[in-house]
Amino acid sequence: MEDHVTPRRVVIIGGGFAGLFAARALRHAPAAVTVIDRRAHHLFQPLLYQCASGILSEGQIAQPLRGVLRRHHNVDCLLAEATDVDPQAKVVHAQRPGGEPLEVPYDDLIVAVGMRQSYFGHDEYAAHAPGMKTLDDALGIRRRLYQAFEMAETATDPEERRQWLTFALVGGGPTGVELAGQIREIAGHTLDREFRAIDSAQARVLLFEGSDAVLGAFGPHLADRAARTLRNLGVEMHLGTMVTGVDADGLTVKDRNGASTRFPARTVLWTAGVEAPPIAAALARATGASQDRAGRIAVEPDLTLAGHPDIRVTGDVMSLDRLPGLAEVAMQSGAYAGRAVRHSIEGRKRKPKPFKYVDLGSAAYICRGRAVVKVGRIHLSGRTGWLAWLLIHLAFLTGFRSRFGAVLSWAVVFASGSRRERAFTMPDPPAPPVPPAGPKPSAPSS
Amino acid sequence: MEDHVTPRRVVIIGGGFAGLFAARALRHAPAAVTVIDRRAHHLFQPLLYQCASGILSEGQIAQPLRGVLRRHHNVDCLLAEATDVDPQAKVVHAQRPGGEPLEVPYDDLIVAVGMRQSYFGHDEYAAHAPGMKTLDDALGIRRRLYQAFEMAETATDPEERRQWLTFALVGGGPTGVELAGQIREIAGHTLDREFRAIDSAQARVLLFEGSDAVLGAFGPHLADRAARTLRNLGVEMHLGTMVTGVDADGLTVKDRNGASTRFPARTVLWTAGVEAPPIAAALARATGASQDRAGRIAVEPDLTLAGHPDIRVTGDVMSLDRLPGLAEVAMQSGAYAGRAVRHSIEGRKRKPKPFKYVDLGSAAYICRGRAVVKVGRIHLSGRTGWLAWLLIHLAFLTGFRSRFGAVLSWAVVFASGSRRERAFTMPDPPAPPVPPAGPKPSAPSS
Numbered sequence: 001m002e003d004h005v006t007p008r009r010v011v012i013i014g015g016g017f018a019g020l021f022a023a024r025a026l027r028h029a030p031a032a033v034t035v036i037d038r039r040a041h042h043l044f045q046p047l048l049y050q051c052a053s054g055i056l057s058e059g060q061i062a063q064p065l066r067g068v069l070r071r072h073h074n075v076d077c078l079l080a081e082a083t084d085v086d087p088q089a090k091v092v093h094a095q096r097p098g099g100e101p102l103e104v105p106y107d108d109l110i111v112a113v114g115m116r117q118s119y120f121g122h123d124e125y126a127a128h129a130p131g132m133k134t135l136d137d138a139l140g141i142r143r144r145l146y147q148a149f150e151m152a153e154t155a156t157d158p159e160e161r162r163q164w165l166t167f168a169l170v171g172g173g174p175t176g177v178e179l180a181g182q183i184r185e186i187a188g189h190t191l192d193r194e195f196r197a198i199d200s201a202q203a204r205v206l207l208f209e210g211s212d213a214v215l216g217a218f219g220p221h222l223a224d225r226a227a228r229t230l231r232n233l234g235v236e237m238h239l240g241t242m243v244t245g246v247d248a249d250g251l252t253v254k255d256r257n258g259a260s261t262r263f264p265a266r267t268v269l270w271t272a273g274v275e276a277p278p279i280a281a282a283l284a285r286a287t288g289a290s291q292d293r294a295g296r297i298a299v300e301p302d303l304t305l306a307g308h309p310d311i312r313v314t315g316d317v318m319s320l321d322r323l324p325g326l327a328e329v330a331m332q333s334g335a336y337a338g339r340a341v342r343h344s345i346e347g348r349k350r351k352p353k354p355f356k357y358v359d360l361g362s363a364a365y366i367c368r369g370r371a372v373v374k375v376g377r378i379h380l381s382g383r384t385g386w387l388a389w390l391l392i393h394l395a396f397l398t399g400f401r402s403r404f405g406a407v408l409s410w411a412v413v414f415a416s417g418s419r420r421e422r423a424f425t426m427p428d429p430p431a432p433p434v435p436p437a438g439p440k441p442s443a444p445s446s
Numbered sequence: 447m448e449d450h451v452t453p454r455r456v457v458i459i460g461g462g463f464a465g466l467f468a469a470r471a472l473r474h475a476p477a478a479v480t481v482i483d484r485r486a487h488h489l490f491q492p493l494l495y496q497c498a499s500g501i502l503s504e505g506q507i508a509q510p511l512r513g514v515l516r517r518h519h520n521v522d523c524l525l526a527e528a529t530d531v532d533p534q535a536k537v538v539h540a541q542r543p544g545g546e547p548l549e550v551p552y553d554d555l556i557v558a559v560g561m562r563q564s565y566f567g568h569d570e571y572a573a574h575a576p577g578m579k580t581l582d583d584a585l586g587i588r589r590r591l592y593q594a595f596e597m598a599e600t601a602t603d604p605e606e607r608r609q610w611l612t613f614a615l616v617g618g619g620p621t622g623v624e625l626a627g628q629i630r631e632i633a634g635h636t637l638d639r640e641f642r643a644i645d646s647a648q649a650r651v652l653l654f655e656g657s658d659a660v661l662g663a664f665g666p667h668l669a670d671r672a673a674r675t676l677r678n679l680g681v682e683m684h685l686g687t688m689v690t691g692v693d694a695d696g697l698t699v700k701d702r703n704g705a706s707t708r709f710p711a712r713t714v715l716w717t718a719g720v721e722a723p724p725i726a727a728a729l730a731r732a733t734g735a736s737q738d739r740a741g742r743i744a745v746e747p748d749l750t751l752a753g754h755p756d757i758r759v760t761g762d763v764m765s766l767d768r769l770p771g772l773a774e775v776a777m778q779s780g781a782y783a784g785r786a787v788r789h790s791i792e793g794r795k796r797k798p799k800p801f802k803y804v805d806l807g808s809a810a811y812i813c814r815g816r817a818v819v820k821v822g823r824i825h826l827s828g829r830t831g832w833l834a835w836l837l838i839h840l841a842f843l844t845g846f847r848s849r850f851g852a853v854l855s856w857a858v859v860f861a862s863g864s865r866r867e868r869a870f871t872m873p874d875p876p877a878p879p880v881p882p883a884g885p886k887p888s889a890p891s892s
Contacts, residue, residue, distance in 0.1 A: 059869050060503075064868045196522045405851065418513070419505075420505045422505065425582045427582055
């Protein structure tokens, strides 16, 4: 007779790097694992900017979550948005698309909800300056980028044309730098000789950053190299500036001396900050956990919440030792939390060692053949950095069937500058007004 | 001293097959060609269903129009929607995205605007039964298809679950048949073993067709073969039915005897009919041309409008000898019109021969390894048909950089059933309601 033990119910909120690695660590555990995510796919977020700029397709950076976990027979995926946690009843409250409520009971909870774009209290900027966190964001930015050149081509007013050919990026972190490089490359190479009325290469790219350096997290040496590469590309950097206003026609910034400057630009993209999604505040309320200014949840050294050994927080939304919001931190903390739950299910008595992040380095792609990579004390830039970037991304794309496709797309864009995924969606505009009155010879018959 | 002659201004409305082939035929003509299109890309429409079903990416079926025409130095592309034609002033009225008007003067006009989905006077069906004519349509259908399985997985009510697992297709032409085959393959192969609560293979696919046969245009022999293949795939065909109502939960059809039947289904897709876009009616009003019931514009044997030798109508929106709305007809008529304009510019006096369509055959893909192909008297089906389909599409994708990528995607889906482009976009839902009240231990600090 078989021994039917009810398996431990492990609920993971979020199917990003942290959630995925937690689920994988539980593969052979006697647990019933449920991954709840608002989207049905796992997104390879570090390459999202390449989807936005037309190098990669959605399928090359996003895989169906249940496809990725297909062979994990103890894992179940739910397309729903977690809205609250009840730590007494041990239930996650969630909503299916459309709004119907779901209740998902758990024995162990792993929170891996990530962070979303923050406008530092100015959510009204979002309509004019989209962020880049989701596939929808990336496709929206793709439309804005390529449509801006189309609009410049048909503009009759020279000032309007200049505004369409000006792209402003707020935030000098990896995403802002990567987008700046992409836009200059699109303008100078991809669109070369395609337009008649405009010279796409004249497009201005403005990069605004509040601190004194772009890519400050890479240290002064690489930051300098990156700044030089960007300048050579034609990116205009405005360091030490704070955005004080964004509208459909441009943005206003204030420098360190308090002087305000207006920059007309029809395309403004926002990569400046992150904040925790609402579920983080709900969890903090329910458990008494504290949050940092951006809403990250403070965790114990073993990633549990104080007083709640059954709740672990991992990835970007976890606040621990000021660890940065990197894919690698998310993977390692997710895997740690998954293993910890497995050990607890297996009845290991020994207290787990505290989570320790092993810095495997970070990388930012600037343009064709140029990247900066920092691995411990090793600093690479230029072509060497780019080769390292390529190897790192090939290694991390392992397991993705699209690795081959990505390499092909990179080869094409590197060799010729042309991009395979430039087609942008364009929802139908509102019905056109009645055509202008004029001489109409005769009525048609049918 | 050079001889500066003002080149003839040729305006082409529409960048589909007809417009593209017209522009290409004018490549070496002393003409200034302007292609006006509402979208910035040329769409390989015959494969749109493969984008909707997750085999191909947008970039594999849609290329930027100005990229395709990059080397045609006399061609200019405008992203705008043509709204009216003034044949006296020889001006096309158009709107840029956003609504500002544009006026584009012409000496010769080629109209290649194609057809759009028709609901036969029931436009209210469109919200519940999207058509498939644009990239946005295809991505919307991709979301509906894959999300339906996700919704079925989380449904607690068995009746709701059955409705999510029922897919209704209205229209038994190539697009309807191709979609029916795709959905059965997704359900049976692609999603195999990915869901826990549902068996995706149980998904029902209903195909409604008003006439007595699916793929009637292929003749009784191939129509029979196609119907048999579809039945073997598990598609339920309802021939001789007329749709009398569509809502969010299903559709109602009437059979030949007038009996009404209700079919619950949360996904209804519409491929049943086409109609001319508003610009066709505007053109007919302005020129006195007659339109057929679907709004196609009647043309002379040389594709000009009666009394307007400077206006030519080509492609799907042209009404001539009951030619079908096939890509091949669009290509040939577009090329014919472009050549005719070139000959006229070159001053050839001889009246051109009437346009004659050379039937190069038609093809419909049913499922992996099964297609029907009709070339004159040659009828192919099954695996032979599929091989012919493959060769035809490889030939027609020539010139598309993505041919290699498409072949790769086909190889993957054929060998393993897995699809590389399953990721679907999902616009943010409205903000969730306030979480349910419950015991909240203490307030967070920050």
